[in-house]
Amino acid sequence: MDIGNTERQTLGIRNIAKNYYSPIRIDNICQAEFGASSNILFYTSTDEANRPCSVKMVDLETNNTSTIFTDDNPTHYLDLGITKDKKYLVIASNTKEDSEIWILPR
Secondary structure: OEOOOOOOEEEEEEEOOOOEEEEEEEEEEEEEEEOOOOOEEEEEEEOOOOOEEEEEEEEOOOOOEEEEEEOOOOOOEEEEEEOOOOOEEEEEEEOOOOEEEEEEEO
């Protein structure tokens, strides 16, 4: 959700099966993908220029967050996805001239 029309996204999580809203709120987010279990969430975090520059992982049960990848180059933008077989997390660092891709188990 874009609160305040600032192009800075905020993530909230709702468990539809239990009709429960998680108290976890993540600001300055660009993309998100669940891990192999539904309590792990990977997401791209943005910097002050609103550039997706790091991939973080949060355990939704404990709210423990860790950074798993950061690209400090200001010309690079990160994309996050999963493979079609849903076994791997794909991190792509892109510019207009090149791309780098990292593959991690979900």
